[in-house]
Amino acid sequence: MSTATTAPVGRMAALARAELTLLGRSRGTLFAALFVPLILPFSAREAAKQMDLAEVGLTLGTVLLPASMGFSLLYAVYVTLVSVYTARREELVLKRLRTGELRDNEILAGAAFPAVATGLAQCVVLTAGCAVLLDVGAPRAPHLAVLGLLLGFPLCATLAAVTASFTRSVESAQVTTLPVVFLSMIFSGMFVPLEILPDRVASLCELLPLTPVITLVRGGLTGELSAYEALGAVATALAWTVLGVFAVRRWFRWEPRR
């Protein structure tokens, strides 16, 4: 009997390495993942300038940096992974992987690695870029921003798996990702900070999946987030992740519909 058995980390690393190679060879996905999150914030910049930010205690930097990270989560992680999961399912790769020692969650996590790494790298670049170009200043509570991102990546990967469950082809992923992308951009405090929305609307928006991430990152920059608010944001993000995991277990399809 063989003595050496594989460990989950080793298996996921092997899968992640293959996925990284594939990401490098997929021009379209690569472009969307790498450049959209880095370019989009500049279009938001003009809009942000029109807003009366000083009145609610915000600056251009504390609006644009969380927004940019939000774009990164949406495009580099969420949108990219919806097409990765869908493509691998339709190519029967997921089914083939399931015949081996990899467990279901290892397959999804391993395949997510390159996208998550891209997103993380972008967040670092964006932080550095905003610090230099927009004079953001040192973050007041960096741990909150880090916590926000740590919650954001698994959340977006989970949401991607849920969306992929309802996506029939890579082409239709362009449509099925729109609800999460648009709702998040408009109502999660990315384009429009919740601070300048009416209270009623704002408290509804706080329930959206990506809002807690943006709130924590912005709170990390401004330092103006009470422990109570931070806890609420963490709870919301965790709740969405748990809900997402449940949905994946219930609805994720490992092979194409016949």
Added chain:
Amino acid sequence: MNGNEHEHVIEVTDLRRVYGGGFEAVRGISFSVNRGEIFALLGTNGAGKTSTVELLEGLARPAGGRVRVLGHDPYAERAAVRPRTGVMLQEGGFPSELTVAETARMWAGCVSGARPPLEVLELVGLAGKTGVRVKQLSGGERRRLDLALALLGDPEVLFLDEPTTGLDAEGRRDTWELVRRLRDAGTTVLLTTHYLEEAEGLAERLAILHEGRIAAAGTPAEVTAAQPSRISFELPQGYFVGDLPPLDGMGVSGHEVDGRVVRLHTHELQRTATRLLVWAEGAAVELRRLDVRPASLEEAFLGIAREAAAEAAGTRTKEYAA
């Protein structure tokens, strides 16, 4: 039957599989596979072969019945089973943009005690294709890549779902040779096929599946022996079936008349043939389109399909009591 647990590497008892729409693909089948044996599940498309193998591979939970692979439930106790099995699906799924070597390396990282990837690629004759992207491989080459990956972990049990579909004659022979060598080295192989010669030439034992049930099972010789041989000929002008010598006296177990053509079924081919020819000689008639066929697996297979079709249509072949 039961005795030593380790003798039966695969044990299937009253296995059922029902799909979401309510379609019952596997309807209560039982069989067992011994260690170091090649066992074939033979059947037409839609007979339930793949549905069955997927349950053995632990890809789905059965709707009823029991599966044991190496003494474990392959679905519930996957961690105990997966490191010891190798699987080749009917349709391999590999990212089209990876090269052969990259694919093998990825898979090797996910397999306990993996052999060097190049070694298994050599085994299936893909050593010269390591730098080629999967999308540029021919259908046959893709099947061989799939086989190579199934062999990476030196599995004790190998599941091969239609391993030679899409291969040319040479590729098919190479695969058979490889499977025999694996068996000789002690690997237990369960394969599905719709090629009769593959099942007959490769498998020690086989089961013919039809519409989710086992229609016949045993060694190829046993399955064949259960089937009658056939003699068919055209009745001479002016003669009728009743003009032949008494059929049961000739050892005929059943007959069909199709226009002028008579088909006799017999388990005593020599006796039936001799009586028929002696009669023809005596009557001085020529039996045109005379065709004498000993029982073969192909006949068994076609017979089972025919019988089932006739049963469905409500008209059975006339059979005498044995």
